[in-house]
Amino acid sequence: MGRAGLTADRVTLAGAELADEAGLDHVTMSAVARRLGVKDASLYAHVRNLEDLRGRIALLAADEKTLRIAEAIAGRAGKDALVAYANAWRQYAHDHPGRYMATQIPIQIDPELVARAPGPRRAVELTYGMLRAYALAEPDLTDAVRLMRSTLHGFTSLEAAGGFAHARPAEDSWVRCLDALHTLLEHWPPRDEGDPA
Amino acid sequence: MGRAGLTADRVTLAGAELADEAGLDHVTMSAVARRLGVKDASLYAHVRNLEDLRGRIALLAADEKTLRIAEAIAGRAGKDALVAYANAWRQYAHDHPGRYMATQIPIQIDPELVARAPGPRRAVELTYGMLRAYALAEPDLTDAVRLMRSTLHGFTSLEAAGGFAHARPAEDSWVRCLDALHTLLEHWPPRDEGDPA
DNA sequence: AGATACAATCTAGGGGCATTAGGAAAAAGC
């Protein structure tokens, strides 16, 4: 019997592919081992356990998504950048539904692994950078970043879960929501409390 | 041995409680049976299988969340209603993290069961009703509803997953995001394509 | 009340998955 040449990365990739094809909860040690032509126990030399594997898939997805966004917004600014950013986000969720869902699980990932992965950190930096065109000062900038990420994540997440009935194409609503976000960022409300009715 | 007096609803409730206490993926047939002082096999007289149980938990959560929102916005209008709606949403997610997460799973619920549950349908109606104060015409109204739901779901979801680093309190960002949504709804961008730069 | 029908729960068992421990075999180092 030859050797399979497994590594943590190859196991993670197999798990990610399985997640996209069959759904995240079909990502089991057994299924991943089968896909790699290996016995389940063999995986434990490369991955601590199932939870660890799912965490690695989540980090892989974060890295990939960040990379796509970075490429998409390179050389763009303003609304162009906003739309490119958002479309790259949504497209990644469509192309890799299982990996994307992996990023949603309440995180309990090996901190050392997280430190090594550039994805999550860079994602936030990219968002800040992209929004800098709108000239928001802290803490408004942070709030805008969070609103932005919330809306994009919420939309793609609801869309994936079938949350939008088929009355109006989700695509159309998406475009309009981006218009709305752009408008909002250009007219971010002032922080004062007592605005006279 | 006396009888346990199980019903589908009691099984669902036990599952929901377990989801909130221990996390959705600790909701297993065995665990629910243990909590009810019953053997696992006994549950199958009331619930088709584990997937069915999770679907029922999701519907229960949808109903409960909708009810809370309905109570919160009763008698309110405009920004008052918006804030009450959003806070009720977020509060439900905080109070019942497991149930809330159950509503996120890609739905594969018994259609007959869904038809019987008022929650999901009513939730959409409530949102439309609340936004009617902003005088949006279709299809903008639908897009606004979707943006609204996306943002609220995305925020609570990211918050629950620990997506917001602790730099700025999530609570503060939440309040500002609601301000922003209100502003946006009052100044919803027109549908025209060619807006001159 | 006694017999009967119905439903709820249990016992028993098959099959899958996660995980650990220890052995064999391939690759790498000396």
Next chain:
DNA sequence: GCTTTTTCCTAATGCCCCTAGATTGTATCT
């Protein structure tokens, strides 16, 4: 070539999902 390390395997344990068939409690009918 021999030793060491790494990779992968076999074996075994325990939990979990789910089905089938027996059993027992409750309601109904006469």
